Amino acid sequence: MDCLELRIPPLPQLLMVGHALWPRGMRHARRSFSVYDLLYVVGGRFYMTEDDTAYELKRGDLLVLEPGRTHYGQRPVAEPTELYWVHFSHPHPQVTKGHDAILWSTLLGKGTDKDLTPVDQYMYLPKHANIDPALLVPLLDEMTALHETLTLRNSLRLNALLGELFERLQSTISGGLNSRSYQISERVAQYLKAHLREPFDAEAMADALHYNFDYLARCLKKYTGMSPLQYLHHLQMNRAVTLLLTTDLPIQEVGEQAGQPNGNYFIRLFRKHMGMAPGAYRTMHRARL
Numbered sequence: 001m002d003c004l005e006l007r008i009p010p011l012p013q014l015l016m017v018g019h020a021l022w023p024r025g026m027r028h029a030r031r032s033f034s035v036y037d038l039l040y041v042v043g044g045r046f047y048m049t050e051d052d053t054a055y056e057l058k059r060g061d062l063l064v065l066e067p068g069r070t071h072y073g074q075r076p077v078a079e080p081t082e083l084y085w086v087h088f089s090h091p092h093p094q095v096t097k098g099h100d101a102i103l104w105s106t107l108l109g110k111g112t113d114k115d116l117t118p119v120d121q122y123m124y125l126p127k128h129a130n131i132d133p134a135l136l137v138p139l140l141d142e143m144t145a146l147h148e149t150l151t152l153r154n155s156l157r158l159n160a161l162l163g164e165l166f167e168r169l170q171s172t173i174s175g176g177l178n179s180r181s182y183q184i185s186e187r188v189a190q191y192l193k194a195h196l197r198e199p200f201d202a203e204a205m206a207d208a209l210h211y212n213f214d215y216l217a218r219c220l221k222k223y224t225g226m227s228p229l230q231y232l233h234h235l236q237m238n239r240a241v242t243l244l245l246t247t248d249l250p251i252q253e254v255g256e257q258a259g260q261p262n263g264n265y266f267i268r269l270f271r272k273h274m275g276m277a278p279g280a281y282r283t284m285h286r287a288r289l
Helices: 133-148 155-179 180-194 200-209 213-224 228-246 253-255 262-273 278-287
Strands: 001-009 013-022 038-044 048-052 054-055 061-066 081-089 096-100 122-124 129-132
Touching: 013 122, 013 133, 013 155, 038 133, 048 061, 054 061, 061 122, 081 133, 081 155, 122 155, 129 155, 133 155, 180 200, 180 213, 180 228, 200 228, 200 278, 228 262, 228 278, 253 262, 253 278, 262 278
Parallel strands: none
Antiparallel strands: 001 096, 001 122, 013 081, 038 061, 038 081, 048 054, 061 129
């Protein structure tokens, strides 16, 4: 499944949401505009071409049309067809990515009370998928009703529902998170978090989790892109950053509390991950306050 990757924040902004029953013979006009157009069919069949790709949408089919591309109905609907549409805008260009290439457990930088800008994150929407109407129709009905009588009082609720819609669509992509390999990767991640301040011991981890270490490592890498040792170092450096920015602990003690008691190795590891020594990192970020 192809997915659209959108960098957040900010979240996409809702422009409009609508619902209609198209009579037989009606056909979508040709157009190209600078916003996203999400189509969701709940009855009949709907025909849409985007650039050179033609789609025939049946009940439960969703299609996200992208800004800047030309779309049009390649043929009229042959039967009464019920559909919803949601127009939204987003300032960042989208990237198309296969769903199996998304590393759902990728660690993101943890914000601290010293940060002045949010950490970049990503959301994913299916380009074209079939989704159970029970998952989306009640939400779309509420959004449509609010949009038709939009007031200052209910506008926040409408935008909150848009976020919930996106979350439900993303959950259809990440359905593989119920797999055994994902569950094992989560167990590895939790084990490493719990043993953050201890020396890395592959044999001890394998004994504790009752799986061969190579299998544990493959599961973790599949969902995070990192080996267990790389993941542990990432956790340790995140911990070190928090201590550097929120305490006045000496660098040596920061390293010890982050699980790296060898001061020289801690400094080299920190520089590798953050691009500068821990002391310089602390000075630079505190100077911004």
